[in-house]
Amino acid sequence: MREVDYLLNEFKPFDEVESNDLARFRQFCDEYGKSIYDRAPGRPLIVASALVVNPDFTKILTMYHKLHGTYRQFGGHADGKTKLARVAKRELKEESGARGRLFLWPPFKLLSRAPFDLTRWTCPERIKNGILYPAHEMFDVAFLFKMSENKKLKPRESEVGDVRWITLEEWRDFYDENNAVVKANPKETEYRARTYQKIKSFMGRAR
Secondary structure, eight states, X not given: OOHHHHHHHTOOOSSHHHHHHHHHHHHHHHHHGGGGGOOOTTSOXXXXXXXXXXXXXXXXXXXXXXXXXXXXXXXXXXXXXXXXXXXXXXXXXXXXXXXXXXXXXXXXXXXXXXXXXXXXXEEOOEEETTEEEOSEEEEEEEXXXXXXXXXXXXXXXXXXXXXXXXXXXXXXXXXXXXXXXXXTXXXXXXXXXXXXXXXXXXXXXXX
């Protein structure tokens, strides 16, 4: 089953905020049909992201996103790709520079092919690659990955300023109040607190 089908038919929202975001996502799918994976200035779009924890589920890997000007999880636009878990995996590999043995096998593991979290963001107006993108909604479909803290990383310098492991509590409580993206999303702290609880719950089931 495609990840979007799972979200529409089987995904169980964790709280009221996620339930409301899922309802808006359903409206988006009804309105745009097969073009939901495409990107066009001014319209809502789908991104797939990777939440990366260490084997002990005590830390999360974050990146400094140059375009957004703050620390975020890894991820990128679907850009016509319907298999969102693969998009998240590709973005994690490219943005973190994570490489496995002989540079062929990624040193991280996808813990579940089902979407782990759904977040609706507001992206402020911006210019990327010479194209003006008006303010728009983004539906962030997140997947959970596991990776050792010892793996060497070589982040993509054009997009990533830094990568670092921080504790789940530091990540949950991080709030960049002066950042434009954060200001446009007043539910940022609620999203992080919810995802923190989800990761802790998954850890209990995984052990």
